[in-house]
Amino acid sequence: MPRTRPPYPQKFRDQIVELARNGRTPSDLAEEFEPTATTTSGWLNQADRDEGKSAEGLSSDEREELRELRKKLRELKQERDILAKATAWFAREKGDVPPKSSGS
Numbered sequence: 001m002p003r004t005r006p007p008y009p010q011k012f013r014d015q016i017v018e019l020a021r022n023g024r025t026p027s028d029l030a031e032e033f034e035p036t037a038t039t040t041s042g043w044l045n046q047a048d049r050d051e052g053k054s055a056e057g058l059s060s061d062e063r064e065e066l067r068e069l070r071k072k073l074r075e076l077k078q079e080r081d082i083l084a085k086a087t088a089w090f091a092r093e094k095g096d097v098p099p100k101s102s103g104s
Contacts, residue, residue, distance in 0.1 A: 008035065013043050014047075016029055016033065016035060016040055016043060017040075017043050017044055017047045020040060020043075020044050021044075025037075026038075026040035026041045026044070045057070046060065
């Protein structure tokens, strides 16, 4: 099972990105600090997107907005399903809909 660790603090990420932008390679930084070269490269790419230097992928703000919209969509679907079931139940109670048949 892969080892997991808490996320690195944003201040630490910013410092690593700054070092990389000042000429240090991700592999050099990986040897000196804990994050891998791949992780450092990902942070650099995300920083470029956040600052408008790259159009590939979503910025952090866009990612957060997408996460919130997906959460809201899940909630709305759940509410819709509850209302549909309640509507059907009330219709059966009022006698507007015949009861479900039991199999034939």
